[in-house]
Amino acid sequence: MAVAAGRPTARTEAENPLSEGLERLPPPPTALVIFGATGDLARRKLLPALYNLAHDGALPERFFLIGIARKEKAHEDYRAECEQAIRRFSRRKPDDDVLKALLEDVKYVPGTFDEDSVYAELHRLLDEFEEQASEPLNRAFYLATDPSFFGVIVDELGRSKLAQHMHAEVRVIIEKPFGTSLEEARELNRRVLAVFDETQVYRIDHYLGKETVQNMMAFRFANGMFEPLWNRNFIDYVQITAAEDIGIESRASYYDKSGALRDLIQNHMLQLLCHVTMEPPVSFTAEEVRNEKVKVLQAIPEPTPEEIPEMAVRAQYAKGHAGGEDVPGYLEEEGVPPDSITETYAALRLEVDNWRWAGVPFYLRTGKRLARKLTEVAVTLKPVPHLAFSQAGSLGVQPNQLVLTIQPNEGVSLSLVAKIPGTRMAIRPVNMEFLYGTSFLSQSPEAYERLITDAMRGDATLFTRNDEVEAQWRICDPIVRFWSSTPEEMANYESGSQGPEEAERLLREGHRWRAI
Amino acid sequence: MPRSDAVWTAQGTTPDAIEAALRELLVQRHAENERYVPARVLNMIAFVDREWTGEIANRLRAVGRYSPSRLLVLAYEPRRERLDARVTIVSEGEPDAGEFALLRETVVVELGDRHLDDLLTIADPLVVTDLPTLLWSPHGHYDIVEVLLALSQAVLIDSIDEPIWRDAIDRACKLSERAYVVDLAWLRSTPWRERVAASFDPPRHRPELRAIERVTVRHHPASTVSGMLLAGWLASRLGWQPGSLVARGDELLGRAHASRQDVALRLQSAPALQVRGLEGLTLATASGRELSLDRGPGGLRARARDPRGVERSWTIPGASRGEGGILGEGIRQALLRDPTYVPAVKAAQAMLP
Numbered sequence: 001m002a003v004a005a006g007r008p009t010a011r012t013e014a015e016n017p018l019s020e021g022l023e024r025l026p027p028p029p030t031a032l033v034i035f036g037a038t039g040d041l042a043r044r045k046l047l048p049a050l051y052n053l054a055h056d057g058a059l060p061e062r063f064f065l066i067g068i069a070r071k072e073k074a075h076e077d078y079r080a081e082c083e084q085a086i087r088r089f090s091r092r093k094p095d096d097d098v099l100k101a102l103l104e105d106v107k108y109v110p111g112t113f114d115e116d117s118v119y120a121e122l123h124r125l126l127d128e129f130e131e132q133a134s135e136p137l138n139r140a141f142y143l144a145t146d147p148s149f150f151g152v153i154v155d156e157l158g159r160s161k162l163a164q165h166m167h168a169e170v171r172v173i174i175e176k177p178f179g180t181s182l183e184e185a186r187e188l189n190r191r192v193l194a195v196f197d198e199t200q201v202y203r204i205d206h207y208l209g210k211e212t213v214q215n216m217m218a219f220r221f222a223n224g225m226f227e228p229l230w231n232r233n234f235i236d237y238v239q240i241t242a243a244e245d246i247g248i249e250s251r252a253s254y255y256d257k258s259g260a261l262r263d264l265i266q267n268h269m270l271q272l273l274c275h276v277t278m279e280p281p282v283s284f285t286a287e288e289v290r291n292e293k294v295k296v297l298q299a300i301p302e303p304t305p306e307e308i309p310e311m312a313v314r315a316q317y318a319k320g321h322a323g324g325e326d327v328p329g330y331l332e333e334e335g336v337p338p339d340s341i342t343e344t345y346a347a348l349r350l351e352v353d354n355w356r357w358a359g360v361p362f363y364l365r366t367g368k369r370l371a372r373k374l375t376e377v378a379v380t381l382k383p384v385p386h387l388a389f390s391q392a393g394s395l396g397v398q399p400n401q402l403v404l405t406i407q408p409n410e411g412v413s414l415s416l417v418a419k420i421p422g423t424r425m426a427i428r429p430v431n432m433e434f435l436y437g438t439s440f441l442s443q444s445p446e447a448y449e450r451l452i453t454d455a456m457r458g459d460a461t462l463f464t465r466n467d468e469v470e471a472q473w474r475i476c477d478p479i480v481r482f483w484s485s486t487p488e489e490m491a492n493y494e495s496g497s498q499g500p501e502e503a504e505r506l507l508r509e510g511h512r513w514r515a516i
Numbered sequence: 517m518p519r520s521d522a523v524w525t526a527q528g529t530t531p532d533a534i535e536a537a538l539r540e541l542l543v544q545r546h547a548e549n550e551r552y553v554p555a556r557v558l559n560m561i562a563f564v565d566r567e568w569t570g571e572i573a574n575r576l577r578a579v580g581r582y583s584p585s586r587l588l589v590l591a592y593e594p595r596r597e598r599l600d601a602r603v604t605i606v607s608e609g610e611p612d613a614g615e616f617a618l619l620r621e622t623v624v625v626e627l628g629d630r631h632l633d634d635l636l637t638i639a640d641p642l643v644v645t646d647l648p649t650l651l652w653s654p655h656g657h658y659d660i661v662e663v664l665l666a667l668s669q670a671v672l673i674d675s676i677d678e679p680i681w682r683d684a685i686d687r688a689c690k691l692s693e694r695a696y697v698v699d700l701a702w703l704r705s706t707p708w709r710e711r712v713a714a715s716f717d718p719p720r721h722r723p724e725l726r727a728i729e730r731v732t733v734r735h736h737p738a739s740t741v742s743g744m745l746l747a748g749w750l751a752s753r754l755g756w757q758p759g760s761l762v763a764r765g766d767e768l769l770g771r772a773h774a775s776r777q778d779v780a781l782r783l784q785s786a787p788a789l790q791v792r793g794l795e796g797l798t799l800a801t802a803s804g805r806e807l808s809l810d811r812g813p814g815g816l817r818a819r820a821r822d823p824r825g826v827e828r829s830w831t832i833p834g835a836s837r838g839e840g841g842i843l844g845e846g847i848r849q850a851l852l853r854d855p856t857y858v859p860a861v862k863a864a865q866a867m868l869p
Contacts, residue, residue: 016722017753018713021856022706026714054815057707057834061714061818097814101833134820134828135718167720409616437618438555438585 027456029062030138031129035113035153036145037067043085046144049448051086051094054102060456064105064129070112078108091446113149119160136167140456143174150174151191158195173202173455176267182473189466198466202455207268208462209447212410216275231356236399239363239378240272243370243516245322252335260346264366266476273362276377277352286460290468297471299354308482313502314343317369320495327495341487344368345499349506361508369495371516375406378514398429411435521545522605528598531641538621541605545619551611554619558850559649560584561639563660566593566626572654578840582847588642589624596628635663643667650850665695670850674700675741676792682868684741688861698849700842701741702857704793707834709749711809711816725754730800732782736789743783748864758867770867777802
């Protein structure tokens with residue numbers, strides 16, 4: 001129920017006095033159901049994340065796991081597969097006793113996702129688990145399947161009356177990509193929201209689970225020195241880069257249908273842009289944070305076909321060198337059609353048309369087989385209006401740049417200009433660096449550990465809301481459509497390089513891409 | 517694997533010379549490879565008996581990534597006349613391309629009685645300015661702790677280590693008035709506190725917190741303090757007024773006044789427990805619900821009995837952190853603030869027999 005603004009919230013006896021002072025509180029008793037339980041995501045990320053939560057004693061007091069996938073197999077066989085995946089992919093060596101305790105309550109349901117019998121069996125197992133626990137269990141349905149099954153599974157959950165529980169919370173966790181176009185995203189949202197309430201839906205963008213992405217808000221809103229500069233008056237342009245040095249590896253079937261724009265820009269990079277540009281939320285609740293992010297996305301104009309050639313560039317990697325070895329071009333990769341028009345590099349110039357950011361270009365670029373792996377946000381300040389001393393003997397005087405690095409070295413670097421020691425007033429840029437590793441003792445939890453815990457706990461702050469997803473698609477969809485209709489305009493770049501030369505045309509005068 | 521990168525030693529030295537050597541070694545390491553960067557999180561001062569320096573070094577080695585950025589070990593040998601020092605700068609390994617490698621500094625200063633009057637002037641130049649400092653004196657030396665508190669924001673203790681457990685609680689209370697206290701005995705109880713808090717967290721179970729009428733805590737025979745702290749935590753969080761406990765055999769018995777009813781408190785020694793700390797606890801409510809948590813393979817063994825008398829048991833997975841993990845957690849906690857320790861230890865003090 002909505003509470004009127006300004007009205008004090010009553011303190012109820014329902015508050016738990018024992019939770020005070022504890023850094024974490026294990027989530028309430030939960031049954032987690034993984035659809036696509038034998039897939040790559042489940043094996044490489046979800047099961048190891050669950051093990052690590054178990055190792056740290058961070059799983060719910062009563063925790064049950066059900067895996068659903070097509071192949072016929074016995075519960076014991078699935079447990080053995082889980083064990084194998086955890087032993088192979090866990091970030092720490094598993095403790096045999098903990099692993100055994102975790103796998104004790106794991107069950108498996110074989111079948112296709114549109115089979116009524118699967119959901120009947122699921123219903124039966126969930127009831128059985130509740131009986132075993134002697135109390136209602138929250139239910140979390142994790143859709144880790146091919147995206148084409150998301151709608152079917154949600155429909156079936158609704159039809160089999162699994163989407164609601166009289167005495168416990170039911171949540172659905174949906175992996176990315178959430179649709180491959182605006183139309184698909186809207187249709188999927190329609191189907192999901194016909195069965196679940198928005199408060200039950202947790203759309204994953206695992207970037208949001210990364211500590212450094214979350215820390216961007218702390219950096220901006222807890223440090224008084226940046227906020228006065230954080231606007232069009234002082235910031236010249238912003239560059240967001242997500243570069244990978246690897247190719248598509250064994251993901252040709254997925255990647256060729258997706259491409260760089262849909263794979264990274266539509267979700268992760270627009271989320272980074274939101275974190276850089278959003279207004280301070282009233283509070284850090286899920287709704288307030290997401291309200292502010294949606295406002296940013298809504299302030300980005302939808303690109304028109306006339307504008308797209310000037311504000312978007314795509315390219316495919318050609319053969320070249322990576323890691324000291326010769327590597328093939330995209331079209332020579334196994335599983336890629338020789339006439340593929342899927343981009344492996346995408347760069348955009350976007351504008352955020354609001355009071356704070358009007359006129360500031362935001363350059364986004366992502367690509368595979370680039371010079372190195374790097375994710376960063378670089379904010380370039382406007383140059384000083386006048387340099388009072390001679391620049392003779394000075395080296396590369398540049399405007400100040402603030403770089404927030406997300407990987408590989410999480411940190412913040414501020415480029416300043418300093419005098420070169422000597423008798424002359426010569427200056428050169430120097431860096432003031434802060435590295436997270438030097439200032440914290442703790443290791444960041446894996447993004448999936450954080451996100452699974454939050455979903456089980458009912459905290460949606462790090463998940464994407466329906467209007468947010470659609471707003472992201474509204475920006476990318478016209479570009480996807482335009483590129484599909486102009487297949488002949490695909491640029492190339494050498495593997496291991498900085499990307500295509502064509503990306504230069506996005507830059508306004510005086511701006512330049514940072515070296516990857 | 518950490519490896520020793522740079523070492524400087526001197527006999528009959530001064531704090532100034534040691535500090536200069538630290539600076540020089542850091543400059544050398546950075547000049548060698550600019551990707552070597554010193555960690556700047558926390559100073560730790562350890563005042564230890566010189567003959568046990570090796571044992572303390574082994575314990576600190578086990579804390580892994582929770583190592584302090586700069587560790588100053590003041591190794592005390594009563595009759596020592598000369599100030600000797602050894603500075604070691606260790607990197608976590610070679611930095612990979614595009615990455616950096618952290619440097620951690622250890623300064624061991626060997627000193628004697630004659631240096632104690634000037635201890636602050638020896639230690640002060642050797643801690644990194646502006647970083648929080650954690651003080652640890654694992655071999656007692658309470659008078660020295662009093663002196664070094666002037667340089668420290670937090671003090672690390674292990675109440676279990678005190679020979680007389682009653683004194684440990686009094687001392688923890690007293691210390692916490694002067695500095696932020698990180699008590700390893702308290703940190704050993706964290707998983708228990710998390711589980712108890714989580715058990716009563718679902719809204720349908722929260723009202724039962726007010727109906728708790730019996731608490732039994734089982735602990736290692738040498739870890740009575742752990743039991744007292746856990747009982748003190750429950751009392752302070754739930755607003756109970758505890759009275760003094762009475763010793764009966766190897767048990768401590770007593771009562772606390774809650775708003776609805778009295779709560780029977782029982783601390784039982786568990787001689788079979790191989791490790792220090794808690795073995796288990798049982799909470800019983802007026803409605804007849806009972807919850808027990810006990811150590812078991814792979815986690816905590818939970819046993820619940822509902823008001824109808826139906827019993828269920830299961831395992832809550834979790835791995836032991838080991839003593840290295842506990843000490844590491846203690847170092848990490850020096851950077852945080854837990855507002856519930858002081859009320860818990862004060863409630864424990866009120867329960868002292």
